[in-house]
Amino acid sequence: MILSRTTEYALSVLAFMATRNQKMYAAELLHQELKIPRQYLRRLLTDLSKKGFIISTRGRSGGFVFARDMSTINIAQIIDALEGADAMNTCLLGFTACIAGHPCAMHDLWAESRSKVIETLTKTTLGDLSEKYRKDIVTGCL
Amino acid sequence: MILSRTTEYALSVLAFMATRNQKMYAAELLHQELKIPRQYLRRLLTDLSKKGFIISTRGRSGGFVFARDMSTINIAQIIDALEGADAMNTCLLGFTACIAGHPCAMHDLWAESRSKVIETLTKTTLGDLSEKYRKDIVTGCL
DNA sequence: ATAAATTGCTACCTTTTTGTAGTAATTAAT
DNA sequence: ATTAATTACTACAAAAAGGTAGCAATTTAT
Secondary structure (H helix, E strand, O other): OOOOHHHHHHHHHHHHHHHOOOOOEOHHHHHHHHOOOHHHHHHHHHHHHHOOOEEEEOOOOOEEEEOOOHHHOEHHHHHHHHHOOOOOOOOOOOOOOOEOOEOOOOHHHHHHHHHHHHHHHHHOEHHHHHHHHHOOOOOOOO | OOOOHHHHHHHHHHHHHHHOOOOOEOHHHHHHHHOOOHHHHHHHHHHHHHOOOEEEEOOOOOEEEEOOOHHHOEHHHHHHHHHOOOOOOOOOOOOOOOEOOEOOOOHHHHHHHHHHHHHHHHHOEHHHHHHHHHOOOOOOOO
16 A cells, blocks of 8 residues: 555645645645655656646746646546556566466455455545535645 | 565565465575565565564575464565555555544545455465465466 | 585665756746 | 746756675585
């Protein structure tokens, strides 16, 4: 259950942008709010825009906006974009030859747990996070 | 859902040792069977013995044996020993201030999914893997 | 005793991930 | 036009993870 630090940064940024009701976010603001290293964050934001989650605008009063409606971006998509789409589809025991017809001893139990996790991550969108925050069900955790 | 390569190696080794009914395993055999880099594997085995999963015997006809009954070693213990005990207890969105009373927008959903995974990993022991293999329910995946 | 087969240890190397610095390009305000 | 505020890009540095090599220590077989 471990995401790379970069993936966590991406989730922090997008969740922050989703919950605060602001149209445009400058890298500098996100850096100060989220304490993510400035230059590293800049690169990450460029990457997230290349991956189609956000759109960048240069120049004075520029920054980043969501590229599409928040309700169409789910958590699994973000993780997949950063970790690789089948980062979660590997054999738990590390056997490369492990497949359905030739399963390792953890295969079925693991497939079941994993699909529950994927279901949770897939059904939760940034729109859902935004709504929970607006309704004061959760905090911003800063 | 990503373990480090080292953790995967550890799970491969211990699962292999659990399923083949052999008392002692030399590093060289494990290297050849599992294709884990020889010297890296040697270090890992020494580490696993320091962590109390296996016992090493030096000298001719030496090797590694389980330190305790396989039914007392579960998958979660192995992962914890290699990744750190609370590697799985971090906030999914990467917020360090995320705690029960001050939860992020994913907190509850994530806690639920995660506890299911942990339950699965905790209830499955190396003894269980051994049994499934003996009964031909699963393969060795090599 | 000697040789062979094993683990333990240390030092180093390579690759990947994370972080930093500075400059160029772009846009808006004045 | 000039300046200020922003993103884009490139190159580098530091830290962590993964991998290699060789020798020392230990045990068993002969």
